Amino acid sequence: MAFRRSFLLGLSALVLAPFASFAADLPNLSGKTVVVVTENAYPPLQFIDPKTSKAIGWEYDAMNEIAKRLNFKVEYQNTSWDAMIQAVSEGQYNIGMTGITIKDERKQKVDFSDPYMRSEQFMLVRGDEKRFTDAKSFAALKEGLIGAQPGTTPFYTAVYSVLDGNEQNPRIKTFETFGATVQALKTGDVDMVLTDGTAGKGYVDASNGGLKLIGGPLGSEDFGFIFQKGSDLVAPVNAAIASLKADGTLEALNKKWFLDYKMGQ
Structure with missing residues (x-):
């Protein structure tokens, strides 16, 4: 799971040529129900609000607006990251x-939408960390441990951009969710977590100085929604994403979730 630098600590808006017109020219899905699955473990993209226990986030706002513009009803469900790609590929969602x-390699199993966000990976550490300041100095710290979810971009970045290319390297401790890796970081069970700047900023803001982002970006990546291969939803969703970019809606969501919103307030 997902994800910007030029926007704020790794956020950058993807630029698209102006869309000729907006919702009036978009496909109409006639109120059909579309089942959307997520993990609710990647703030501020999608997570459970600790105040209200409701699922909220950038992706919820974006998907709700896409549904409105395409005239479909969203039914949200949850599953783990490990199960998501396979479940979507099988048509469960x-x-x-x-x-x-x-x-x-993921395109072998699922179709992707056009990108809606660009992410760069950063090192998330405890606020008092002084033993290393970047990937090179972390790699030299032989006792340093990384927390990561198997099969995710942070996991592979840790293996191939920070350590030695060995996916079984004992310096990587694996966890079922991204939130669990951050909790392990807080408790000292690991020393660093790789995250895109967006999620990292959310955790830093919520930590009251307990966490910080260090070092430069470790590569960039584009985020997209996934669909079963051959899904007839891909083209309409792409058209809606284009309209959200063109009329400034995605930029407004960026401001709401990455500048104005503070986790835990």
């Missing part, structure tokens, strides 16, 4: 959203 990086 119509769309998957959880900051999913667009990768060629």
Whole structure:
């Protein structure tokens, strides 16, 4: 799971040529129900609000607006990251959203929407960390441990951009969710977590100085929604994404979730 630098600590708006016209020219899906699955473990893209216990986030707002413009009803469901791509590929859900990086190998199983966000990976550490300041100095710290979800971009970045290319490297401790990796970081069970700047900023803001982002970006990636291969929803959703970019809606969501919103307030 998913995800910007020029916007704020890794956020950058994807630029698209102006869309000729907006909702009036979009496909009309006639009120059909579309089942969208997510993990609710990747703030501020999607997560459970600790105040209200409701699922909220950038991706929820974007998907709700897409549904409005295309005239379909959204039914949200949840599953784990490990199960999501396979479940969508089998048609258990119509769309998957959880900051999913667009990768060629994943395209063998699912279709992707056009990118709606660009992400760069940063190192998230405890606020008092002084032993290392970037990927090179972390790699030299032989006792340093990384927390990561198997099969995710942060996991592979840790393996191939920070450590030695060995996916079984004992310096990587694996966890079922991204939130669990951050909790392990807070408790000292690991020393660093790789995250895109967006999610990292959300955790830093909520930590009251307990966490910080260090080092430069470790590569970039585009996020997209996923669909079963051959889904007839891809083209309409792409048209809606284009309209959201063209009329400034995505920029407004960026401001809402990455500048104005503070986790835990």
